[in-house]
Amino acid sequence: MSLWGGRFLDESDKLFKKFNTSLSFDYILAKEDIFASISWSKSLVETGVLTKKEQKKIELALVSLKKEVDKNPSQILESDCEDIHSWVEVNLIKKIGELGKKLHTGRSRNDQIATDLKLWCKNNIQIVLKNILNLQKKFILSAELNYNVIMPGYTHLQRAQPITFAYWCLAYVEMLKRDFSRLEDTLKRLDISPLGSGALSGTAWNINRKKLALSMGFSCATKNALDSVSDRDYIVELLASASISMMHLSRFSEDLIFFNSTEANFIELSDSITSGSSLMPQKKNPDALELIRGKCSSVYGSLFSILVLLKGLPLSYNKDMQEDKKNLFDTIKTWNNSLLMANLILKKIKLNRLICYQAAEQGYSNATEVADYLVKKGITFREAHHISGKIVLKAINDQKALKDLALSDFQKYSLLIENDIYDHITLEACIKKRESKGGVAFNQVKKAIIREKIRLNIV
Numbered sequence: 001m002s003l004w005g006g007r008f009l010d011e012s013d014k015l016f017k018k019f020n021t022s023l024s025f026d027y028i029l030a031k032e033d034i035f036a037s038i039s040w041s042k043s044l045v046e047t048g049v050l051t052k053k054e055q056k057k058i059e060l061a062l063v064s065l066k067k068e069v070d071k072n073p074s075q076i077l078e079s080d081c082e083d084i085h086s087w088v089e090v091n092l093i094k095k096i097g098e099l100g101k102k103l104h105t106g107r108s109r110n111d112q113i114a115t116d117l118k119l120w121c122k123n124n125i126q127i128v129l130k131n132i133l134n135l136q137k138k139f140i141l142s143a144e145l146n147y148n149v150i151m152p153g154y155t156h157l158q159r160a161q162p163i164t165f166a167y168w169c170l171a172y173v174e175m176l177k178r179d180f181s182r183l184e185d186t187l188k189r190l191d192i193s194p195l196g197s198g199a200l201s202g203t204a205w206n207i208n209r210k211k212l213a214l215s216m217g218f219s220c221a222t223k224n225a226l227d228s229v230s231d232r233d234y235i236v237e238l239l240a241s242a243s244i245s246m247m248h249l250s251r252f253s254e255d256l257i258f259f260n261s262t263e264a265n266f267i268e269l270s271d272s273i274t275s276g277s278s279l280m281p282q283k284k285n286p287d288a289l290e291l292i293r294g295k296c297s298s299v300y301g302s303l304f305s306i307l308v309l310l311k312g313l314p315l316s317y318n319k320d321m322q323e324d325k326k327n328l329f330d331t332i333k334t335w336n337n338s339l340l341m342a343n344l345i346l347k348k349i350k351l352n353r354l355i356c357y358q359a360a361e362q363g364y365s366n367a368t369e370v371a372d373y374l375v376k377k378g379i380t381f382r383e384a385h386h387i388s389g390k391i392v393l394k395a396i397n398d399q400k401a402l403k404d405l406a407l408s409d410f411q412k413y414s415l416l417i418e419n420d421i422y423d424h425i426t427l428e429a430c431i432k433k434r435e436s437k438g439g440v441a442f443n444q445v446k447k448a449i450i451r452e453k454i455r456l457n458i459v
């Protein structure tokens with residue numbers, strides 16, 4: 001049943017009806033639509049459209065509709081209503097008859113959908129924020145547990161300098177902190193109510209929009225109705241925030257896929273988040289990680305899709321905007337699931353400490369230390385770098401680690417090198433020296449863990 005039949009002589013074509021409906025995906029906005037409708041009904045009392053008694057009757061009917069929806073949300077899908085707004089109104093009228101037809105006074109589906117969507121985003125952002133926090137906690141706990149596990153750090157995927165697993169965890173905590181604050185920013189900007197904007201130019205009824213906004217939990221009301229019904233910036237921001245965060249989760253996945261490879265063998269993933277091959281019995285594939293990495297593509301697609309959707313739209317509302325929802329809903333689901341999956345993966349990870357250590361010892365990740373040692377003896381860094389390079393070349397030719405070269409070998413390249421070189425180039429020494437703020441030194445990492453535990457309220 002449509003809400004706008006009066007002006008029309010002909011029935012909608014079946015194909016058009018199917019093409020036009022958004023109910024199959026906007027039905028998840030039922031809770032928000034009912035909530036905003038109750039608030040709207042209260043505003044209508046102040047304008048004199050509804051008596052207090054009438055409002056109460058509408059409110060009770062909407063509350064009971066909400067209960068029915070909670071029990072069985074998919075009942076909505078059985079209806080042939082155009083969208084969730086029509087569905088709520090039609091069902092209200094079914095419950096209380098003529099009185100229900102008063103609710104839409106002064107309101108348009110254009111300000112309704114803008115309001116419902118913002119309310120949905122507000123509710124769902126809270127869930128994402130919680131999942132981001134929980135993942136940070138998991139990283140911190142894993143850092144604490146593996147605080148002294150030394151492993152190679154990479155640049156260009158070449159062993160560069162030794163780091164610790166804890167330090168690697170803390171890097172992801174920093175990324176997640178930025179994801180969190182980006183989302184908080186998005187939330188701040190979207191927390192403004194468009195209800196009472198009408199179709200595009202405001203409502204002709206004397207609605208106290210600020211009061212209405214506050215009653216729905218918004219911080220204030222929008223300032224220009226034309227903008228209010230056209231604005232979907234918050235979806236763009238939300239999808240951009242999701243894209244950046246998924247990029248972080250994808251890099252996390254890529255790191256772990258590599259750490260888990262037979263070639264690196266730094267970690268072992270739990271059976272419970274990996275799968276086997278139907279053909280090759282030896283295989284244990286990191287599916288969960290690959291899927292996080294893979295799911296990024298649809299999230300990025302959503303960001304691009306909303307930008308393209310909006311870029312050519314004249315003010316104000318256009319039906320194109322109905323297409324903003326599916327990708328948004330899917331993205332938030334994917335984002336939440338990926339955060340939860342990353343958490344589970346981390347919880348079940350097993351580190352091969354010895355292999356990590358041995359890998360850090362190989363690959364000359366302590367070559368910088370030789371250069372720094374020479375600088376301390378008075379040589380310029382550029383010269384020291386050159387000498388260390390020669391020493392590394394010698395070690396490569398002899399198929400030895402730097403620590404296994406004889407003192408006489410070192411001294412072939414500089415007589416300034418003495419027996420204490422060996423203490424300078426142990427992995428532990430390399431790490432301990434990096435005491436400056438943000439460095440990998442054990443002390444720095446320990447302090448960072450304590451700081452983060454206090455911030456995250458981990459007891």
Ligand code: ARG
Pocket residue numbers: 022026083109110113317319321322323
């Ligand atoms: N289903 C529509 C959407 O999602 C609701 C707004 C409809 N407004 C209209 N003027 N047809 O955008």
